Amino acid sequence: MNAASPDICVVGGGIIGLATACELAGRGLRVTVVEAASIGERAAAGVAAGMIGPVSEVDVSHPDLTRFALASHRDYPAWIEQIEAVSHIRTGFDRTGTLWVAVHRDHVAWLEHLRAFQIDRGLNTIRLTAGEVRAREPLIAPNTSGGLLASDDWQVDPRRLLGALIEVLAQYHGTLLQQVSVERVERCDEGWAVVAGGERGRTRIEARSVLLAPGAYGTGLLEPLLRDTGLRPVKGQVARLRGEIDVHHVIRTPDVYLVPRADGEVVIGATVEEMGFDGRVTAGAVHDLLREARRALPGIAELELVEVRAGFRPVLRDHLPAVGRIDEGLFIAVGHYRNGVALAPITARLLADLICEGVADQILAPFNPLRFAQPLVANAVPT
Ligand code: GLY
Numbered sequence: 360m361n362a363a364s365p366d367i368c369v370v371g372g373g374i375i376g377l378a379t380a381c382e383l384a385g386r387g388l389r390v391t392v393v394e395a396a397s398i399g400e401r402a403a404a405g406v407a408a409g410m411i412g413p414v415s416e417v418d419v420s421h422p423d424l425t426r427f428a429l430a431s432h433r434d435y436p437a438w439i440e441q442i443e444a445v446s447h448i449r450t451g452f453d454r455t456g457t458l459w460v461a462v463h464r465d466h467v468a469w470l471e472h473l474r475a476f477q478i479d480r481g482l483n484t485i486r487l488t489a490g491e492v493r494a495r496e497p498l499i500a501p502n503t504s505g506g507l508l509a510s511d512d513w514q515v516d517p518r519r520l521l522g523a524l525i526e527v528l529a530q531y532h533g534t535l536l537q538q539v540s541v542e543r544v545e546r547c548d549e550g551w552a553v554v555a556g557g558e559r560g561r562t563r564i565e566a567r568s569v570l571l572a573p574g575a576y577g578t579g580l581l582e583p584l585l586r587d588t589g590l591r592p593v594k595g596q597v598a599r600l601r602g603e604i605d606v607h608h609v610i611r612t613p614d615v616y617l618v619p620r621a622d623g624e625v626v627i628g629a630t631v632e633e634m635g636f637d638g639r640v641t642a643g644a645v646h647d648l649l650r651e652a653r654r655a656l657p658g659i660a661e662l663e664l665v666e667v668r669a670g671f672r673p674v675l676r677d678h679l680p681a682v683g684r685i686d687e688g689l690f691i692a693v694g695h696y697r698n699g700v701a702l703a704p705i706t707a708r709l710l711a712d713l714i715c716e717g718v719a720d721q722i723l724a725p726f727n728p729l730r731f732a733q734p735l736v737a738n739a740v741p742t
Contacts, residue, residue, distance in 0.1 A: 373402035376572035378707035384531035406670025423725035431705035446526035451516030575673035589676025602662035615651035681728035
């Protein structure tokens with residue numbers, strides 16, 4: 360099969376690939392997205408809770424990453440507004456905020472540390488007494504010793520967001536190919552050829568540019584292009600409950616997060632495990648998640664357990680994403696680790712600037728993919 364030549368072929372239909380594809384299609388490029396599975400099946404975002412916590416979720420030992428996350432946070436409201444306006448799909452974007460709760464003494468010091476970071480980065484955060492925590496969320500455990508209200512820590516429903524992005528892509532006349540597994544990219548007269556197989560047979564897509572956004576599954580694709588990226592999956596097990604529970608904030612302790620949705624879903628996560636692509640859900644992990652969640656919010660015990668699933672966060676050797684140009688016409692966005700949903704708007708916008716206008720924002724400099732040595736790509740152009 361030969362798909363008609365687009366301007367750009369995006370390899371990977373996760374949150375980063377789709378967000379960037381939509382941004383490019385919105386700027387008038389002919390875009391084809393190729394996804395190895397069905398959308399949401401393998402994507403980390405298909406399992407993710409969707410917290411947008413630019414300081415509490417991002418590893419604060421990387422100031423460059425925090426800066427990137429804060430920039431993405433600033434983009435979020437307008438980005439969502441645009442997606443919902445074009446797709447007519449509600450994404451579950453919610454700015455109620457996050458209530459960090461101390462359920463034992465060690466948590467108190469941890470939350471003070473977090474509060475200092477949030478204030479330092481200009482985010483809204485206030486310390487709450489136990490009474491103030493329970494005044495905001497009466498179902499929080501009575502033994503709580505206080506907490507923090509992080510009103511700039513928001514949430515979105517990643518599954519709805521993926522659905523909305525698919526619709527946006529369609530509205531912008533982009534093409535989405537699912538169940539097409541890309542084997543390699545190679546130079547061609549047009550620019551780059553994406554060579555793939557799948558249920559529909561062989562596919563070769565020639566395009567002026569290619570963006571690789573393969574998530575945790577990209578090792579084989581990256582190996583010939585970048586050396587020693589260390590790309591690997593970091594497993595996260597997540598439980599989903601459903602039922603009526605009167606909780607409105609995202610609830611977090613240093614040990615667990617609970618993300619309540621308007622539709623009655625409560626997402627509880629997540630483990631962080633170096634297990635390769637071991638997709639099993641384990642009794643111990645589910646037990647630990649539910650135990651910690653119940654400690655913070657005892658009422659969850661009455662809810663129905665509707666799903667337990669493992670997903671794979673993509674992480675690179677230095678725990679920073681790679682966002683930029685590998686070679687003329689060849690771009691990459693991978694390694695967003697715990698922050699794919701949070702970093703999607705800024706990644707999409709700045710990559711589109713780079714791809715369409717050749718302009719690399721300075722904020723991308725620490726994420727230059729060329730920090731990984733290149734074995735095969737000739738004439739590499741630094742971002
Ligand atoms: N961003 C939440 C997680 O990766 O568990």
